[in-house]
Amino acid sequence: MRIFVVTLRKLVRRPASFVTLGILIGLLALILIAVAATASQPDAGPGQRQGLLLVTFPGAYTVILSFILGLGGLFAVIYGAAVAGSEWSWGTLKSAVARGESRSRYQLASFAAIALMIGVGMVIAFGAGIAVAIVGANIAVVSTAGLSDSETLGTLPELLGRGWLAIVEEGALGFAIATLARSQLAGIGAGIAFFFGEQFASIFLPDVIKYLPFNAANAVVATPGEGGFSGGGGDGGAVIASLEPNEALLVVVAWLVGALIVSTLFTERAEISG
Amino acid sequence: MTTDGLALATRGLVKRYGTRPALAGLDLSVPSGVVYGFLGPNGAGKTTTMRLLTGLIHPDAGSIEVLGRPFGRTDRHRLFEVGALIESPSFYPYLSGRENLRALAATGARVAATRIEELLELVGLRERAKDKVQTYSLGMKQRLGIAAALLSDPRLLLLDEPANGLDPAGIVAMRETLRHLASAGKTVFVSSHVLGEVQQLADVIGIIASGRLVREGPIEHLLEGEGEVRVRVPADDLDAARAALAALVSDGDVAPSGADDGWLTVRIETNRAAEVNRALVQAGIYASGLEAGSDLESLFLELTRGDGSGGHEGTFFGVAGGSR
Numbered sequence: 001m002r003i004f005v006v007t008l009r010k011l012v013r014r015p016a017s018f019v020t021l022g023i024l025i026g027l028l029a030l031i032l033i034a035v036a037a038t039a040s041q042p043d044a045g046p047g048q049r050q051g052l053l054l055v056t057f058p059g060a061y062t063v064i065l066s067f068i069l070g071l072g073g074l075f076a077v078i079y080g081a082a083v084a085g086s087e088w089s090w091g092t093l094k095s096a097v098a099r100g101e102s103r104s105r106y107q108l109a110s111f112a113a114i115a116l117m118i119g120v121g122m123v124i125a126f127g128a129g130i131a132v133a134i135v136g137a138n139i140a141v142v143s144t145a146g147l148s149d150s151e152t153l154g155t156l157p158e159l160l161g162r163g164w165l166a167i168v169e170e171g172a173l174g175f176a177i178a179t180l181a182r183s184q185l186a187g188i189g190a191g192i193a194f195f196f197g198e199q200f201a202s203i204f205l206p207d208v209i210k211y212l213p214f215n216a217a218n219a220v221v222a223t224p225g226e227g228g229f230s231g232g233g234g235d236g237g238a239v240i241a242s243l244e245p246n247e248a249l250l251v252v253v254a255w256l257v258g259a260l261i262v263s264t265l266f267t268e269r270a271e272i273s274g
Numbered sequence: 275m276t277t278d279g280l281a282l283a284t285r286g287l288v289k290r291y292g293t294r295p296a297l298a299g300l301d302l303s304v305p306s307g308v309v310y311g312f313l314g315p316n317g318a319g320k321t322t323t324m325r326l327l328t329g330l331i332h333p334d335a336g337s338i339e340v341l342g343r344p345f346g347r348t349d350r351h352r353l354f355e356v357g358a359l360i361e362s363p364s365f366y367p368y369l370s371g372r373e374n375l376r377a378l379a380a381t382g383a384r385v386a387a388t389r390i391e392e393l394l395e396l397v398g399l400r401e402r403a404k405d406k407v408q409t410y411s412l413g414m415k416q417r418l419g420i421a422a423a424l425l426s427d428p429r430l431l432l433l434d435e436p437a438n439g440l441d442p443a444g445i446v447a448m449r450e451t452l453r454h455l456a457s458a459g460k461t462v463f464v465s466s467h468v469l470g471e472v473q474q475l476a477d478v479i480g481i482i483a484s485g486r487l488v489r490e491g492p493i494e495h496l497l498e499g500e501g502e503v504r505v506r507v508p509a510d511d512l513d514a515a516r517a518a519l520a521a522l523v524s525d526g527d528v529a530p531s532g533a534d535d536g537w538l539t540v541r542i543e544t545n546r547a548a549e550v551n552r553a554l555v556q557a558g559i560y561a562s563g564l565e566a567g568s569d570l571e572s573l574f575l576e577l578t579r580g581d582g583s584g585g586h587e588g589t590f591f592g593v594a595g596g597s598r
Contacts, residue, residue, distance in 0.1 A: 006380035014368055091364025092377075095422065098328035098360060099382030100353030106381065272330040 003106055007113035016082050020075045021121045028067060028125065029132040036136030055136035057146030061156060062221065064129035065163050068122060069218055073170040076118055077191040080174030083114055084263065085184030094272050103267045111175055111260060115168045122164055159221050162249060166217035169252045170195075172259035173213055179263040182270070210243050213255040219248035280339065281306040281430050281461035282327065287336035289322050289485075296322040298485035299336065304463055304478070309456045311476030311493070312465040313570075315578050319485040320465045321361060324434050327463075328358045341429055354383035357428035359436060363419025367408035371399050371418050374407055375425065383426040393421040396451065398444075412439030420448065431455065431462045437471050449475050473570040483578040496573060503540045503547045505554065506563035512536065518557035522549060537563070 011017050035051040038044060054063050087093040087110070096106050137144045146152070177194060178187020195214060202209040209215050219242040243251060282304035289297040297319045304310045314320045325331045327338060329350055338345040340352045365374045372390060379385035394400045397417040407415065416439045423431055431452075437445050452462045452475060466472050472479065473493065480490040489496060507515045512530060519528045519540055527541040540550055547566035554561055 002380040006377050009373075010366060010369065010377055013373070014366075086366075090366065091362070092366060094330060094360065095364045095378055096381040097330055097350075098353065098356075098358040099378065099426070100329075100350045100356070101381035102350065271325075271332070273325060 001109075003101075003109035004112050007110045008116060011083065011113055011117045014083075016079060017117060017121070020079050021124060024068070024072055024075050024121075024125050025128045027071060028064070028129045031067070032064075032129070032132045032136045033139065036140040036142075040140035052140055052142055055133045055140055056142050057133070057137070057144055058149035058152035059146070060133045060137075061130070061152055062159065064126060064133060065159055065221055066218070068125050068129065069163055069166055069221060072122065072125065072167055073214055073217055074192070074195050076167045076171035077174035077177075077195050078188050079118070080111075080114055080171035081178035081187035081191040082174075082184055083110070083178075084175040085178035085181065085187035088179070088182040088272075089184040093267070097272055103270075104264045107179070107264050107267050108260065111172065111263070114171055114175065118167050118171050119164045122167055123160065126160065162220045162245070165249065165256070166220040166252050169213060169256040169259070170217055172256050172263075176259040176263045176266075179266055206241075210241055210248075211251055213252070216243060216248045216251040216255065219243045220245055220252055279306060280304055281341055282310075282463060283339040284323070284326075285337050285339075287323070287326065287338065288334045289319075289326060289331065290334050295485055297326075297333075297336075300482065300485065301487055302480055303490065304461060304480075306461050307456060307459045308477040309452055309462045309464060309475050311472035311479040312463060312482065313467075313469065313472060313479060313574055314465075314482035316467075318482045318578070320482060321434060322485075323482070324358070324360050324432055324465055327432055328356070328360060329353060330360070354426060355429045356432060357423035357426060357430070358432040358434075359419045359423040360432070360434050362438075363415045363422065365407040365415065365418065365422075368406060370404050370406055371410065371414075372403040374418065375422060378422050379425055385425050389425060389427070393424055396424070397421045398447070413441055413444055416440055417444065417448075420451075429460055431460060432465075433462065434465045435467065436464060437466065437468055445471065469570045469574055479570070481574060481577050488577045489573075493570070497544075497570065502566075502572070503542055503544065503550045504563075504565040505538050505540065505550060505561040506536050507538065507554065507559050507561050509536050511559045512538065514557060515554055515559050518553050518559065519550065522546070522553055 032054055036055045039048050039051040041048070053059055084107075093103075093106065097103055134144055134147070136142075173194065174187065174191040177190045178184065181187045181190055198209070198212045198214045201212065202215075210219065242248070280303050282302065284300050284302040287297050287300040287302075288295070300319065300323060302312075302323075312320055312323070322331070326333055327340070327345075329345070329347075332347055340349075341355055343349070343352060345352045365371075366377065369377065372394065375390045375393065379390065391400070394403045397420055399414060399417055399421065402410070402414065407418065410418065416436070420433070420436060423433060433452075436448055436452075440448060449471070452464070456462050456477070464472065464475065476493050478491065479493050479496065481488050505515070515538055516525070516528050516530075519538070523540060523542050529539050530537065542550065544566045547564060551561060551564055
């Protein structure tokens with residue numbers, strides 16, 4: 001518990017926490033406002049007017065969450081990798097181990113703090129996204145009556161919970177990759193490569209891709225048959241099958257647990273130097 | 275071999291990196307309540323030893339005893355009574371010195387609430403405790419590293435090059451702190467390249483070369499056994515002086531210095547310096563200078579000569595090695 005609390009404090013003070021969240025919210029705001037402004041032009045075509053769905057409630061709730069899962073997933077990979085990799089690069093893991101701390105406990109408690117930070121960041125980004133979507137709706141002169149749609153609002157806690165689990169899984173992958181790389185920069189680089197590599201893999205492995213971590217994470221909150229808005233981190237335009245949300249949830253949990261086991265086992269067995 | 279009364283002991287410690295042996299059967303015996311100077315050329319295995327003693331890496335063979343008990347993969351609790359500064363101090367650059375100590379205090383043994391402020395005071399960082407570590411100088415980071423090593427009030431302190439980056443006042447303060455700790459019954463194990471510093475600080479030294487211990491014992495005893503007396507006589511009397519001194523030691527143990535400045539070096543116990551002077555006087559030769567003793571550097575160079583791990587032989591940068 002001590003390590004969890006201290007890691008939480010460290011993460012709150014860490015510039016990467018604010019930078020990552022700031023960029024995510026900035027991009028979300030930029031896209032929503034740009035789409036709303038374009039769609040509201042008198043000469044906008046049918047395709048552009050379809051963009052108004054992004055700022056039309058209650059559907060905007062799911063779209064914003066999908067966006068956070070897509071682009072936020074990439075950021076979660078980077079964030080998880082940055083935190084895990086810096087423990088090796090800065091030698092702070094070494095200091096903890098030399099004090100007799102359990103390697104496994106240190107890693108798991110650190111990741112638990114990351115997961116909580118991701119949850120807080122996701123809620124903040126979601127709230128900011130809704131605020132920006134309202135602004136976008138006003139720009140595009142779209143009704144915001146759907147904001148208080150009780151049926152959708154009732155499903156939000158579950159959607160947020162599923163979304164949190166999905167992003168945490170992506171953070172865990174970054175965490176595991178950086179642990180294996182024992183380096184902050186190498187971990188971030190490999191994490192980004194893995195993220196985009198999975199999208200390219202859809203070309204070669206169309207039947208397998210839905211089980212891979214990022215696609216499974218995106219499917220966790222998607223309605224079956226609906227691709228969702230992936231914000232650039234989704235299916236890259238390729239037509240690929242998605243898992244059922246509940247099935248995706250199981251796959252996400254499997255990847256999450258697997259990533260943590262790999263991180264923990266590797267740290268436990270690693271020879272720490274430098 | 276008994277390890278009673280030892281704060282730290284290794285027996286037959288072997289560590290290989292691939293096929294390259296870093297330690298080839300290291301036997302260390304560190305008595306309790308002393309400052310132990312751990313010396314060796316670059317690449318001799320000092321840092322590898324420190325890593326093994328703190329559980330960062332694991333031996334291929336041999337055993338370690340920490341504070342009288344075996345220390346293996348599953349004995350990490352042994353380290354609760356050990357403080358360590360391995361290689362360079364490691365901190366979160368975006369946190370302050372105080373926050374870094376708090377973060378570290380959350381790991382391993384529990385730390386008293388007041389301990390962090392005491393240590394910041396001890397290492398002279400109280401004024402800068404709120405500043406981010408990334409703004410600290412090398413010496414300040416080193417002082418913070420020493421504070422971090424002392425967090426749990428350890429019975430055994432392992433310090434790798436603790437004087438790195440410290441200014442002269444900092445070195446003196448560190449020396450006094452470590453001496454004080456030893457006088458309070460704690461054991462301080464210091465790995466260092468600064469031989470003069472170790473000579474002033476350590477009670478016992480161990481010298482390692484090519485992964486093996488080549489000498490270990492109380493520093494005074496080791497230097498006494500390896501002593502020499504240097505005398506300066508008029509250049510015209512050099513031959514006569516050598517002949518006079520041959521009565522005390524064999525001819526091969528008397529040698530002029532290479533500088534042709536009238537100095538003769540006599541390999542003899544330092545407590546026989548007066549005998550050297552008397553022999554010269556009896557031969558009608560009056561020395562204008564006399565120095566007795568042996569510095570650690572001479573002993574170190576003699577013992578580590580031929581260490582192929584990257585020591586003092588060859589050009590300074592020309593030998594592969596470096597800290598492992």
